[in-house]
Amino acid sequence: MIISDNLKIYVQKLRSSNLRPTKQRLKICQFLFDREKTFHFTVETLNKKINKNGASKVSLATIYNTVEAFTSAGYLKEILTSKNKSYYDTNIKSHHHFYDEGSKELTDIHYSQIQLSKVPIPPKGKKIKNLEVVIRIQK
């Protein structure tokens, strides 16, 4: 699934967000973003995949720190679920999800697949940051 070596791009990207391009962050960048399809994950799954067969390990704490930093920087998006675990998505564009209650799997719904014809006005002094739809499905 790895497309190409976008290392220089990642270095720039990280610098532009005041994140030092460390070995660990670049490794995680390559794993997350060098792919065609978007990727859904939890810290647990990311940790397993990153440290599967690597010579040098990335610590769990760093995985947590990095995911948090990338989310704040806008490179990742947190997904809403009812599980007590954080889910992330490499697709940061406005889009929605199917959540399969049986398999507990998330699938993207392209933003064009859902159209809202009416949206409420936010409370005074607040503005809308984003709008997410989760459609729970079952057999």
Added chain:
Amino acid sequence: MIISDNLKIYVQKLRSSNLRPTKQRLKICQFLFDREKTFHFTVETLNKKINKNGASKVSLATIYNTVEAFTSAGYLKEILTSKNKSYYDTNIKSHHHFYDEGSKELTDIHYSQIQLSKVPIPPKGKKIKNLEVVIRIQK
């Protein structure tokens, strides 16, 4: 905020779901459902409120068991958030939420306030159980 003593109604309601109407369950029913406005809570907040000034305490384990039982029975609805904590809502009707990222508070959005003009077809063999919109707001 307590409206009236609906004890008999709760006894019937619980029986109809094969839940014995125990002291603890009835106490929780009265607290949750004897009110005009709907109520958002976590197990933590519910535990505090139920045990605030009561002569007899309801154990935390029972709060968990009861909330789980009431959710399965359809008396409560789990709310989708990005926090690692379960949120529940006494409003089980189809409706949506504002989630204030600053105060971390949830506000109901009546279902009529949001209108969808296009909804995707679920994957084969699956059907839609529900559809929830969360609008994140900030200053």
Added chain:
DNA sequence: TTCCAGTTTAGAATTATTATAAACTAGAAA
């Protein structure tokens, strides 16, 4: 080359939830 703020790390601490197993109780049946 030096230096230091930013980063990584292992492990401890914390928080939310689930599991366990003994004691209790609602309510059917005697």
Added chain:
DNA sequence: TTTCTAGTTTATAATAATTCTAAACTGGAA
């Protein structure tokens, strides 16, 4: 009413996810 038992409650232990801590490490400016 009393007896009996499956369902329920409870304190506590166990587990799981995340955050904290503080010591060691490092990118990159000077």
